[in-house]
């Protein structure tokens with residue numbers, strides 16, 4: 001087993017740039033990156049993983065609620081078809097059909113495989129993997145480990161990946177891709193500690209870099225979520241797809257201010273929590289969309305029976321999909337019925353005994369105790385929407401996960417298609433392990449098919465490094481922290497939960513102005529562990545992500561899932577036929593276009609639009 | 621607006637000498653130490669009004685889940701993202717962990733921790749489709765212990781608090797032993813137990829534990845490391861006897 005060094009080398013000569021060579025380089029050590037690495041190692045490829053934080057600290061560790069897989073352990077009526085149907089309905093039928101199909105079919109095996117590698121999920125009384133309720137899922141479907149599912153997933157995958165021979169380059173940030181003609185030949189990055197540049201030469205590159213929530217002020221995302229994968233892929237000429245679909249999770253903390261945005265897991269509602277306005281009304285009953293009315297409880301009495309375990313009762317409206325709940329909360333607050341700090345109340349204290357809360361939601365209990373000095377077993381929480389997840393991302397082939405650039409693959413949150421217009425809770429963790437594996441397999445196929453190794457082009461390396469060092473070298477310039485705040489405010493104010501043309505046009509003008517500031521950004525000091533420099537380097541990617549979201553949102557003249565427009569209310573059927581794609585034009589400016597979606601296979605269409613009863617009895 | 625003083629132990633490079641620098645930052649009740657540090661990053665001006673290099677610190681999830689942000693806060697190892705300034709006595713003194721080499725300011729090099737985890741093989745290496753590694757139905761009590769031990773975020777607080785863990789010894793420390801215990805709770809983990817126990821018998825293994833118990837007090841997850849260590853000690857003894865008897 002090789003030594004792991006977080007500080008790899010002491011630089012002796014400025015001009016000396018180390019090159020590491022692997023068959024496959026994976027950027028990102030979250031669930032998707034690690035699962036891809038395992039597959040790549042298992043296929044006998046030399047595999048390197050580059051990640052900008054320490055191993056084990058990737059965004060995935062924050063995941064709380066669980067991963068969705070139709071194992072049918074808690075309710076035997078569940079099967080892949082119903083999971084598929086739920087996913088399509090949640091995604092407002094804009095999901096890539098093939099991806100949603102593979103996801104629903106393969107997730108159970110991927111979850112079981114984790115147990116072979118040392119994970120242990122919570123159990124039912126009869127010893128099976130337990131599954132919990134979540135918004136948009138017809139049956140209890142989320143395999144979980146208390147409310148710390150991400151930690152278990154990451155630990156299991158990283159332990160196993162290391163033993164499979166993955167080589168890891170930690171605290172190393174990828175800057176840009178290298179290409180040999182049309183195809184990928186590697187990338188340039190820098191080690192955060194020393195600021196030293198490094199070349200990774202590879203036959204295939206897999207991006208598993210996550211999303212870009214840090215473009216908004218209120219977000220559940222960590223500092224890592226600056227859209228690096230989107231930025232790098234875009235610059236290299238890849239297509240980004242569905243970027244207008246940003247998920248605002250309905251329940252983030254709203255108080256105290258320094259923790260605003262931190263997630264309150266949907267598990268609180270799954271386990272019985274209810275939403276109340278300042279009049280004490282359970283307001284979600286007033287926001288049930290017609291499409292979901294047949295499957296949602298319309299009285300408090302029925303909702304309570306559901307919680308008590310009555311299988312004939314329909315699900316409470318608090319468990320409608322995230323886009324619906326987030327907009328309802330937004331409307332309550334705007335209507336003057338909000339809580340003191342601009343949210344609404346989430347009450348589990350009066351619904352579930354204290355010891356059960358502590359057992360099922362331990363980290364929520366601690367999070368509120370430590371950060372808000374509030375005991376959730378005694379008092380209601382205050383919650384409001386927070387920017388949470390990017391449904392869109394790098395456009396990939398549904399089977400191989402290859403992007404529009406030969407040799408560049410993408411999986412996990414940074415890829416697009418699987419979740420359509422809105423992701424169901426729990427469908428991300430399962431997405432990571434299903435498509436992480438497929439990306440590993442796709443990379444193998446591609447690497448095997450190559451006739452010769454791609455070559456590194458030195459002038460590309462030089463220009464990447466020049467862009468990075470100019471931030472340190474310029475005499476004076478803009479402050480990266482202030483530029484970032486500026487960008488966040490523009491997006492929060494103009495491209496939030498409810499959108500309209502005027503505001504988005506204004507945002508585009510502001511983004512042009514910010515582009516100017518980004519090109520003049522200055523970090524004081526040297527490249528040695530310089531946080532301001534790191535921040536400055538992230539800005540380009542944040543800006544590309546923000547622009548793609550805004551342009552996509554402006555183009556899509558309808559409201560669907562995570563994209564809601566005041567000036568174009570409701571879903572418009574003509575838009576169901578299109579995805580919006582953005583890419584870098586030949587003049588260097590962003591081009592957005594509508595592309596026609598392929599027709600779904602009849603069989604899948606039948607399942608997606610089936611009556612639930614027919615699927616339950618196996619008629620379809 | 622109120623202000624609060626942070627007294628920070630700083631160091632520019634691994635070999636450089638350290639120095640102290642004070643910062644006055646604006647403060648509203650409920651702010652975490654991480655939130656205070658972010659303020660310095662945005663405007664790196666010390667309490668004498670001089671512009672200075674921004675303070676570097678580790679940070680990840682900001683919700684107590686990843687263990688990246690451990691530092692000494694008023695002398696105790698704590699997670700900066702989950703420590704609210706309201707109850708800390710001022711000035712708030714921030715120092716990097718002392719058991720690892722400093723990289724810069726509050727950032728330390730935790731390679732030793734990673735290497736020990738790998739050395740002790742506390743990470744499972746079962747093969748794909750290993751027939752014996754299939755699904756297990758753990759008992760309630762195993763689930764409970766497992767749950768507790770698996771909540772480790774590798775924050776390193778237990779190592780910081782341990783008098784036996786230092787640059788003169790090769791002791792692996794409580795967290796690593798906890799992970800071994802975790803794996804030995806599972807059938808497929810036990811398949812390779814002998815190999816792991818060999819390492820626990822060597823220098824730096826479980827016998828280096830001085831039973832001071834600081835680790836238990838320091839752990840933000842409240843993991844009962846003391847009993848995990850006791851269990852591994854017993855496993856080592858049984859293994860030694862077994863080997864003696866051949």
Ligand SMILES: Cc1cc2nc3c(=O)[nH]c(=O)nc-3n(C[C@H](O)[C@H](O)[C@H](O)COP(=O)(O)OP(=O)(O)OC[C@H]3O[C@@H](n4cnc5c(N)ncnc54)[C@H](O)[C@@H]3O)c2cc1C
Nearest residue numbers: 028029030032052059060065066174210412413426428429
């Ligand atoms: C608080 C919270 C709770 C959640 N709970 C759930 C849940 O219960 N169920 C569910 O299904 N989903 C949940 N999600 C969503 C889910 O966790 C994420 O979508 C998912 O973990 C993303 O995983 P990933 O592998 O794509 O990327 P990540 O885990 O985010 O990993 C990204 C990796 O890329 C690296 N990286 C990024 N840019 C660079 C660069 N330039 N150079 C080098 N490395 C780079 C990072 O260091 C990191 O290792 C939650 C999200 C949040 C924020």
Ligand code: SF4
Nearest residue numbers: 772773775776778839
């Ligand atoms: S055992 Fe506790 S103190 Fe030690 S690393 Fe794990 S979480 Fe931190």
Ligand code: FES
Nearest residue numbers: 680681682687701
């Ligand atoms: S930042 Fe993750 S635990 Fe503090």
